[in-house]
Amino acid sequence: MPGAQLAADLWISEYLSPCDIWQHGVTKLLASRQTPFQEMQVVESGPYGKALILDGKWQTCTGDEFLYHEPIAHAPCVLHGKPERVLIAGGADGGVLREVLKWQCVTEAVVADIDGDVITACRELLPEIHQGAYEDPRARIAVGDAFELIRSTPGYWDVIIADLTDPIEEGPAYPLFTQEFFRACQYGLRPGGVFVNQAGSQSPPLADILIRVLHTIDSVFTQTSLITANVPTYGSAWGLAVACDQPLNLRPDPEVTNRLLAEQVRGPLQMFDGESLLGMLQTPKYIRDRLASETVIYTIAEPPKFFGRDIP
Numbered sequence: 124m125p126g127a128q129l130a131a132d133l134w135i136s137e138y139l140s141p142c143d144i145w146q147h148g149v150t151k152l153l154a155s156r157q158t159p160f161q162e163m164q165v166v167e168s169g170p171y172g173k174a175l176i177l178d179g180k181w182q183t184c185t186g187d188e189f190l191y192h193e194p195i196a197h198a199p200c201v202l203h204g205k206p207e208r209v210l211i212a213g214g215a216d217g218g219v220l221r222e223v224l225k226w227q228c229v230t231e232a233v234v235a236d237i238d239g240d241v242i243t244a245c246r247e248l249l250p251e252i253h254q255g256a257y258e259d260p261r262a263r264i265a266v267g268d269a270f271e272l273i274r275s276t277p278g279y280w281d282v283i284i285a286d287l288t289d290p291i292e293e294g295p296a297y298p299l300f301t302q303e304f305f306r307a308c309q310y311g312l313r314p315g316g317v318f319v320n321q322a323g324s325q326s327p328p329l330a331d332i333l334i335r336v337l338h339t340i341d342s343v344f345t346q347t348s349l350i351t352a353n354v355p356t357y358g359s360a361w362g363l364a365v366a367c368d369q370p371l372n373l374r375p376d377p378e379v380t381n382r383l384l385a386e387q388v389r390g391p392l393q394m395f396d397g398e399s400l401l402g403m404l405q406t407p408k409y410i411r412d413r414l415a416s417e418t419v420i421y422t423i424a425e426p427p428k429f430f431g432r433d434i435p
Contacts, residue, residue, distance in 0.1 A: 131169060137180055137358075140329055145358040147174070147181060153248050158240040161288070165248045171356055173249055175216055177241070177288050183216050185251045187355050192252075193395040194352045194403055195363050196222035197388075199282045199317040200229075201380055201400060202371055205387070206281035207231070210311070212269035212299060214286040215241040217253025223284070224259050225390040232262050235269035242266065270304055273311040283308045285320040289332075300336055301421045305343040309368065318344065318366045325351065326359035327409060332427050333362045334410065338417040340366050348373055349406040362410075373404045 131148025139145055151167035164176040171186030183191065196219045200206050208231045209223045215236045223232045234257075236242055242264060246257055256262060265272055273283065285308070287299055298304060300320075308318045320340065323333040341347040344366035352361045365371065377397025384396065421427055 158238050160238045188218050189393045190354045191352050192218035192222050197395045198350050199319040203317045208280050209282045210280045212285045216245045217256050219286045221254050221256040225388045235265040235272045239266040273307045277310050280311050281316050283318045297426045300427050301423050302339050303423050305340050309343050315369050320364045322362045322364040324359045325362045334413050334417050335419045337364050339421045340364050342420050346371050350403045
């Protein structure tokens with residue numbers, strides 16, 4: 124491009140579709156290894172700061188992580204009202220844990236991630252994200268299969284947050300986008316418990332997985348809806364599926380939400396408040412229209428089919 128001044132010689136190229144690539148410049152490679160479960164890099168990315176990349180897909184970065192971590196953590200906690208026990212499936216970077224622990228009513232928060240190597244790397248190299256949350260006495264790390272942990276704790280959790288990598292078939296997360304997993308989460312929640320799951324891109328050409336994840340969750344829970352998170356480094360608006368077996372207030376009064384946050388949350392919030400939550404809970408019409416005609420339900424036998432293998 125005429126006049127362009129590039130600041131990176133190494134680029135992470137992430138395939139979004141057969142015709143779309145999203146690229147991030149890398150100014151420094153901080154860590155790179157093949158764990159028993161996935162390929163991991165931690166990099167410096169110029170204006171967006173440090174970033175975690177798993178199986179070639181951008182997971183989070185210090186520059187805009189709050190635009191994802193605040194909604195996925197605080198929205199289900201607000202919708203619940205007073206969560207005490209929170210399970211985070213995935214979440215190795217500690218950003219969701221950091222936000223959950225801002226709730227004074229939370230007495231226990233567990234990060235259940237299958238890849239201990241990624242947790243170790245994030246604790247060492249991404250302190251800007253976890254901000255010491257792992258040292259909180261209410262926090263616990265469970266290295267292992269979140270699916271099995273949830274199955275073994277029926278009726279225990281107030282909020283379950285599935286902060287997962289995308290369902291790449293050779294990656295570790297695809298079984299956690301299935302009806303079997305969502306039923307396990309329903310079984311693991313206490314009465315009135317709230318479940319939330321990162322569900323994928325809202326870009327119209329790329330939204331099939333999002334729509335089908337929503338439809339699959341809706342086949343399990345009494346009420347399912349969408350939370351929109353706008354995260355620039357993900358390349359499009361992102362969808363978070365939220366579900367409960369009791370009615371969810373999808374048009375909460377911002378003043379009521381702000382009072383609840385003032386009573387319960389200790390620590391700064393950069394983007395989340397009552398006004399933001401009300402907006403994020405309003406599902407776009409094209410999503411509602413496509414969801415009304417969707418028939419695919421993901422199962423262990425027929426899991427999501429993600430496009431290709433991302434190429435770093």
